[in-house]
Amino acid sequence: MESSAKQETQPKPRLIVRLGVFLASHHILFSVICCFAGIIALLLLPSLAKNTYLSENALIPGSANPLFSTEDAIEANRFMKGIEAAAGDSMGGINMAKFIAQQIEDLGAEVCYHKFLPHSKHFHPLKFFTSTSNHMAIQPNGTDINFGINTIGIIRAPRGDGKEAIVLVTPYNSQRVHSNELLSLALGFSVFSLLSRAAWLSKDIVWLSADSQFGEYTAVSAWLNQYHNPVFLSHSVILDTKIYGADHIYDGNTEKAEFESFKRAGTMAAALIFKVGETRRYGDRDSVMMYAEASNGQMPNLDLLNVVHYLAVHRQGFRVNIAAFSSLLSSAWLRVIAEFFHTIGTVLRKINPDWKLDITVPDYVEGTANLANSIYNQALGVPTGSHGAFRDYQVDAVSLEFSPTFNVRNENAKSLFLLRGGRLVEGVVRSVNNLLEKFHQSFFLYFLTAPSKFISVGVYMIPFALLLAPLPIVAAALADGSKTMEKLAEKSIDDSKANGSAHFLQSNKGGSWKWLQAAKVLLVIQLWAVVVSLLPYYITQIPDATPMQSAVIWAMLSIVILVALYVMFGSPYSAGVEWKLLKATMITSISIGLGLMSIINFATAQLGALIVIPMCLFSRPLKARSGINFLPRAALLASNITLAVLGFPPAALLIMKGLSKGSWTVDIGEFWVWMEFLWEWSSATYLYLFLVHLPCWLLCIHVLLHPCRQSESKMKQE
Template identity: 80%
Template sequence: MASSTTEEAKPKPRLIVRLGIFLASHHILFSALCCTAGIIALLFLPSLAKNTYLSENALIPGSANTLFSTEDILEANRFLKGIEAATGESRGGTDMPKFISQEIKNLGAEVHYHEFLPDRKCFHPLKFFTSMTNNMAVKPNGTYTNFGINIAGIIRAPRGDGKEAIVLVTPYNSQGDQSNELLSLALGFSVFSLLSRATWLAKDIVWLSADSQFGEYAAVSAWLNQYHNPMFLSDPVILDTKMYGTNRNLYEHDDTTEKAELMTFKRAGTMAAALIFKVGETRKYNDRDSVTMYAEASNGQMPNLDLLNVVHYLAVHRQGFHVNIETFSSLLSSSWLKVIAEVFQNVGSVLRKINPDWKLDVNVPDYVEGTANLANSMYNQALGVPTGSHGAFRDYQVDAVSLEFAPAFNLKNENAKFSFLLRGGRLTEGVVRSVNNLLEKFHQSFFLYFLTAPSKFISVGVYMIPFALFLAPLPIVAAALAGDSKTKGKLVDECKTKDIVGDLEIGGESWKWLKSARVLLVIQIWAALVSLLPYYISQIPGAMPTQYAVIWAVLSIVILIILYGMFGSPYHAGVEWRLLKATMITSITIGMGLMSIINFATAQLGALILIPMCLFSRPLKAQLEMNFLPRIILFISNILLTVLGFPPAALLVMKCLSKGLWTVDIGDFWLWMEFLWEWSSATYLYVFLVHLPCWLLCIHVLLHPCLQPESKMKQE
């Protein structure tokens, strides 16, 4: 009676505890539902995109009448003819910088030269999250005969205090004479000329003519590195007389005083924003001039959305440009995507009949285009590599955007060129006017977003829902695997009847997870060594990318065998597959959580592949005990997810689907790795320190001999 009374007096566990126990006992069904819901939510994101809007009222784009007029167009044409003449008479590309600097001087603005060396990108294992311009601050010396020359002009704001500045960047190639680059310089100079006479400026204006012979990003990044990290030279005049090789004639006609002034690096205030603009190639079969916006920076960073909104509003509603963003063109003609759009359209119509307030208008063409744009936006952010020289500004927390004008006319058509320059100049002036109105940095709008159209975005509060659905089953499955309720009950019953020796045995059983932790530690050491291998392999001269990839794969396997020989194989250490899988899921949770802070797009795309692969992994021998249909479905899904989860295979499959089977090459993975580490992308660290170790643990789970210690307990 006493015992029964005691059992009745026991308080019931809390609701959250009972809910956790229920989910843990049905963790397979819960995982399947969460993963399915995550995929559906991810596909539904284009339908949830909102129209962009201005959060900062001080911007008020288009509120003032533009001052850019036909006189500025004439000034641009005069500059264009002058620079064409300078390009034709140039000896080694030196007359173009001299002409630009002289024109800036004639406006009464300050000007200086900035020389920089080619960016020698290489793999630095310990410099992933530091500036990529550490070696660009080195000044050219007598051993260098080829270096870039940036020209920077500065207008001091008549209504400002010199503490803030707006940067305009126009790329040009000092060694070339392409008509679109010269037109870009003419457009930039005409805007700079107008701003030199503006009385409303409250922020300094910096116009950077970036020498892009080594790449647009390298030129801008080198100048920004010098801007924010000044070098103090004791005697720059004497140093400069020794450093010029073939380009020495750039200064041969200048006296010492003028030369010292040109070589003195000048600065304005703190950068409020930056606008990079250039004229691209002519678009054929199009009746409207277009502007393409590039916003993605390193490791998924994006500028404040208000800056893009200002550009879009002025370009479309004031100057009549057609605004574009990058897109995956292969998805625009995808038949399966159109089927999904039709399904969502039917679901939206049914929901509107149930409740008219549920506004889920899904148009098939808009959904397909939005999905293609969203896929490209997520891919560029996940890649972690800047899509233009604006990325160099984001490294210094400066909001910047790149604009590429695509004229719909022949550049020799003077009338069309006149209209193009007029609208392009007014667009640039309007952006400068809006940023000039700000009293503080951009902060009102979003920094975390995906673009589905130039005027539509998905905020962080919406696009993190699929990621949360993918992560939701991880702790439930780990708890279910590590602490099976039946095993705990048996251990508790045995604890009541056994003596001290029995207690010691139970204590030994409860610490068996350390064996799985040791396996995880060994694999993480292997992953760290494998991530460093490309640095040493790349030192081999004369090898092809395919050879590099094969060497990397062979060395990775050898290192894994050596580590297993030193610390023991997971199959011979008595590791239970459930504990091994629970340890793997715990590692995924930590890795995904950290990566979502650094680059959310990488974590989102990684979760789409990695989490289903690990959740549904089960030893192949254990699957033999299942019924035929579940066994076949689980076996096929495990094989497909494991193949797609292997980074080289996933890359080759994506390239095969997008460009065709004939383009597949094993060396592409090496080129992709090289591309990531040269740009110090955090995605490189994710692939090798999070994704690859979890994939290998999943392989271990699939190939586990499935020896159950529970059978031994039953025999005892």
């Protein structure tokens, strides 16, 4: 009687343990639901986008009347004619730098030159996470003729203390200057001329005329590196005028000192890079393309983009655009999805007016194309412009590319464009000038679906969390699934913790060795992945190797190294590891990898989860015989093969290329070019692909090709 009473009063396992047992026993259904929910939540993101708004009240864009007038536009035209004449000379690049410096001096502002060399980027594993800035110093002997010259003008703020500055950048190619680049320089000079007379300035103004003959990013990053990391030389730098033609730059001691000195302003509050693109022959009004993505998914503060958008649209009448996947704009299947979500949103809106999900079909298609491009550029981890060089120093910056629709010979239209563009830049400078502290009020983690719509971090994390949720449940279920969980539930009762734990550990003593074998397989594959990621450093030493040859050498060496490691440490099949333990190890590894990657670059983790997690969850041996009917088994077999093919990194490259450029051609050498592009820019996506994605894919292949003998014999015994 007493024993039966004790059994009746014995407490039940905790709720979380019972929930874990229930989910583990239904892990397949739980995985399917979470994966579908994650994909649907990802497709719903354009419908959940919010309108942008200003979080910092001090910005107050457009509150003051612009001072940029038609006289400034006329001055810009005069400057453009003068620099065009200087560019036509045989020493065009040097004459242009000298002309710009002379015009800055005439305004009463400070001027200096910055000489830099092209930055040769090579893969070096020990310097992967170092800055991509141009680390170089001026060479005293002056033996290198191939160099660039940036011209810098500085206005000291009449109301400031010199501790903060706003940077304006206008890039131009000094070797092959075009009319649109001359127009960019004219616009930059006219704004700089206006600001030199502004009495309301409280921050210094720096105008950087960036010589982009080696690339816009190289010119800006070289100057920023010298700005933040000064080089102190023990001797004066004398440039050989016969080699450099420096006598064309300076004629006296004053200009010579300006060339040798490097002048600085205060801490950079923000930077605005603007240039005039090619003239378009269509469209009802001029447009501005806005670029914001920096290295490894970094974005400027959203308030800076909001100021630019508000002033461009509501004050100057520009159409603001962001880059989009053009192939998705004409996609038929995306339009079908848009109509489905529009119908569902209309029904939900009738049920509850607060559920605003009834986005129109064109807005959804355009928002999805913009969102896909935003995620892709952030996941790539490579800056979309020279603004990325500023973001490496935690300076908020954005690039603007104007696309005028007028004819170059139409002077009236050109003057009107200069007037509107100058007022836009002036308005942005005015707003940033009002700040008493750095940008911090608005978002730094967001995706853009339109120039005026964004998705915050709290919303776009939902699809990632849904995709990640089944991983620990499936890993626990694979560890001899429900039996282990039932034992854990029985031994979790408070009054029998000690005895139960000892019995549980004793009963699983044999299973721990199997886990060690699975962990050994994982370590061998991770070691192989590290070696594969370092191979390009040695392959790049091969002279005159084409991308296709480099890719083939890389693939062959990877296979040889994998076979050698299996000979040394044993293959997964010779070690006698059950496929369930191998799959559980794979899931644990991908959980850790995606978690770490989400901290470094969330967009990469999001795309990786979309590809890798379904492949991990639904992989099972192709030879498995578990009593499944023919049709389900055939569907499972087809899905496993499809997911394994799509999970292969070159196949993922093909998909991204097809969505972004609309080209579905296959080229082995292009994978090498893509990888070379990532490691040259020190993108963390390169590390993710070879330290997380590739090992997971190889483990999945091992699971698919597992002989499944042990599990079958164990099933027969049971």
